[in-house]
Amino acid sequence: MIIDIHGHYTTTPQAHQTFRDEQLAALDDPTRPPARAAAISDDAIRESVELNQLRVLRERGGDLMLFSPKASGMEHHVPDQPTATAWARASNDLVHRVTQLFPDAFAPVAQLPQTPGGELGPVIDELRRCVDELGFVGCNVNPDPAGGYWTTPPMTDEYWYPLYEAMVDLEVPAMVHVSTSCNPNFHTLGAHYLNADTSVFMQFVLADLFERFPTLTFVIPHGGGAVPYHWGRYRGLAARLGRPDPSELLRNVYFDTCVYHQPGIDLLYKVIGADSLLFASEMLGAVRGADPQTGVEWDDTLVYVNNLGLTGDEHRAVVEANARRVYPRLDRRLAAGERMTGVATASHVRLR
Numbered sequence: 001m002i003i004d005i006h007g008h009y010t011t012t013p014q015a016h017q018t019f020r021d022e023q024l025a026a027l028d029d030p031t032r033p034p035a036r037a038a039a040i041s042d043d044a045i046r047e048s049v050e051l052n053q054l055r056v057l058r059e060r061g062g063d064l065m066l067f068s069p070k071a072s073g074m075e076h077h078v079p080d081q082p083t084a085t086a087w088a089r090a091s092n093d094l095v096h097r098v099t100q101l102f103p104d105a106f107a108p109v110a111q112l113p114q115t116p117g118g119e120l121g122p123v124i125d126e127l128r129r130c131v132d133e134l135g136f137v138g139c140n141v142n143p144d145p146a147g148g149y150w151t152t153p154p155m156t157d158e159y160w161y162p163l164y165e166a167m168v169d170l171e172v173p174a175m176v177h178v179s180t181s182c183n184p185n186f187h188t189l190g191a192h193y194l195n196a197d198t199s200v201f202m203q204f205v206l207a208d209l210f211e212r213f214p215t216l217t218f219v220i221p222h223g224g225g226a227v228p229y230h231w232g233r234y235r236g237l238a239a240r241l242g243r244p245d246p247s248e249l250l251r252n253v254y255f256d257t258c259v260y261h262q263p264g265i266d267l268l269y270k271v272i273g274a275d276s277l278l279f280a281s282e283m284l285g286a287v288r289g290a291d292p293q294t295g296v297e298w299d300d301t302l303v304y305v306n307n308l309g310l311t312g313d314e315h316r317a318v319v320e321a322n323a324r325r326v327y328p329r330l331d332r333r334l335a336a337g338e339r340m341t342g343v344a345t346a347s348h349v350r351l352r
Contacts (some may be wrong), residue, residue, distance in 0.1 A: 002062045003066070003320050005066075005280045009091075019037050023086065033263055037093075046101060053067070053106075054106075056284065060300055065105065067099065068110065068111060069094070071093055072188055096135075109138040109140060110127060115145055116149075129252070137330040144196055154203040161212075164213050164216050174198065174219070177193075193225075197226075198225035200218075203218060205249070206241070208245065220258070222259070222273070229267060253276075257304070257305055262304050274322075283299040284299075
């Protein structure tokens with residue numbers, strides 16, 4: 001089985017974005033009526049997914065994608081909590097409907113209604129609703145809701161502990177994923193996302209978060225930002241600062257394979273190792289089209305993974321087993337399906 005752990009609903013029907021536009025307009029002009037979540041038909045959802053993520057997933061040999069709301073569209077920089085809650089709820093409900101229409105192809109991951117330095121009560125409430133009522137298997141956590149200005153405490157601060165307690169209780173991991181950059185110095189896709197991935201890893205190096213929460217689990221996307229490339233720097237800094245070697249973090253921190261060229265994937269594997277990698281593409285996301293030098297679609301990362309020369313066990317770990325270990329609710333869902341059909345999933349390699 002090929003599990004892609006990083007997909008976003010970037011192709012929502014226009015009515016969903018219209019709802020968001022009306023939300024923001026109402027904040028600017030309180031005389032406007034409150035925005036209402038759009039009424040979107042099942043047919044509109046099917047069309048938005050069948051021609052896009054589902055088609056590409058199947059064409060590339062994938063079986064299942066973990067699916068969350070559009071990352072840049074989370075827009076946590078908007079400070080109004082009721083607006084954030086309504087937007088997250090509508091976005092999560094739409095993702096849930098996708099997974100109900102295509103239960104064999106998608107599993108839901110939640111957007112949380114964060115605001116810059118805001119209370120975590122509404123965030124935890126939405127997480128519990130998504131997991132307990134809608135069957136979500138994970139969540140995305142934004143370490144910088146201010147959108148490039150970093151006004152929220154580091155992810156190792158006690159500020160975050162109530163959320164972590166809920167994650168541990170619910171058995172859900174979090175992908176560390178920022179949203180739109182509001183700082184003109186940081187392009188959203190080319191700088192802000194990678195800055196956050198790198199910064200949060202260093203926050204983990206500097207603290208003992210996982211001693212307090214030994215089962216807390218994070219996925220750092222986009223190949224871990226600059227971390228694998230500068231692994232020696234992090235090891236050296238840890239030694240200089242009297243901290244454990246960063247390899248100790250790999251019990252709780254995993255990296256995905258959203259790296260869009262073969263040398264990058266090669267380095268990621270050599271530094272981090274198969275046991276801590278989760279296959280992911282983030283399609284349809286930051287990059288579109290094919291590399292003119294190779295003819296391979298930029299985000300067709302299964303090609304790069306298959307070119308690593310992995311053993312059979314390593315390949316299964318990267319494309320399936322690690323995901324099932326990191327996302328225990330997903331594993332239980334898949335295991336239940338296997339018991340019903342009497343057929344265990346098999347890792348398969350697409351050949352080109």
